[in-house]
Structure formats: structure tokens, C-alpha cells
Amino acid sequence: MGMNSKELDKLIEKQIRDKEREKFLEWRRKLDEERGHREKEEQKEKFWMKCPKCGHSLEEIHLKMIRVDRCTNNDCHGIYLDKGELEMLLDMHLDEQTNSQLFLSLLGMKKRSGK
Numbered sequence: 001m002g003m004n005s006k007e008l009d010k011l012i013e014k015q016i017r018d019k020e021r022e023k024f025l026e027w028r029r030k031l032d033e034e035r036g037h038r039e040k041e042e043q044k045e046k047f048w049m050k051c052p053k054c055g056h057s058l059e060e061i062h063l064k065m066i067r068v069d070r071c072t073n074n075d076c077h078g079i080y081l082d083k084g085e086l087e088m089l090l091d092m093h094l095d096e097q098t099n100s101q102l103f104l105s106l107l108g109m110k111k112r113s114g115k
Contacts, residue, residue, distance in 0.1 A: 051071040051076060052078075054073050057072050059071075064089075067085075068081055
């Protein structure tokens with residue numbers, strides 16, 4: 001037994017609605033994904049190279065083969081290491097004088113004369 005024209009029309013309308021719904025859901029998914037990406041980028045920009053303690057800018061300083069982030073605020077001078085950088089510094093096995101100079105420069109200090 002075949003379908004009458006009313007049943008066929010209803011079936012076609014349902015298929016059209018289903019396709020429109022699929023298109024809408026795909027469009028909604030893409031918009032949500034784009035918004036999430038934009039929000040993530042905005043958050044990154046908001047906090048990128050900013051001191052977590054005082055909010056001032058961080059500068060990248062080079063110590064041996066490691067780049068360390070240091071706060072530019074003279075009242076703070078916080079020092080921040082990325083994952084694995086402290087271990088790299090500790091694994092360098094430098095002599096005591098070189099270690100001393102390295103950490104003094106890390107702290108933004110100069111070696112005192114006579115010591």
C-alpha cells in the first residue's frame with residue numbers, strides 16, 4: 001500500500017525540518033566553538049606576561065640557556081619560571097661562584113665587591 005499525498009507531504013515537511021534543524025545545530029556548534037576560542041584568547045591577552053602578584057608587565061631575562069620572567073615593577077621584581085625551568089637551573093651543576101652570579105642576576109642584584 002502506497003502513501004497518499006497528505007502523508008507524503010508530511011514526510012517531506014518532516015525531512016525538511018530535520019535538515020534545517022541539523023543545519024541550525026551545526027551552525028550553533030560552530031558559533032559556540034568560535035566564541036570559546038575568542039574568550040580563551042581574550043583571557044590569554046588579559047594576563048599574558050603580567051605579574052600575578054602586582055599586575056605589572058613581566059620582562060623576559062636570559063640566564064644561561066633559560067628565559068626567566070621578572071616583574072618590571074621596582075617594588076616587586078617577582079621572578080617566575082615556566083614549567084621545568086627550575087629543574088633545568090638546578091641540573092646545570094655550576095660551580096659555586098657561577099651559581100652565585102646566576103642567582104644574583106636572577107634577583108636583579110650585582111655582586112658586592114670584595115665577596
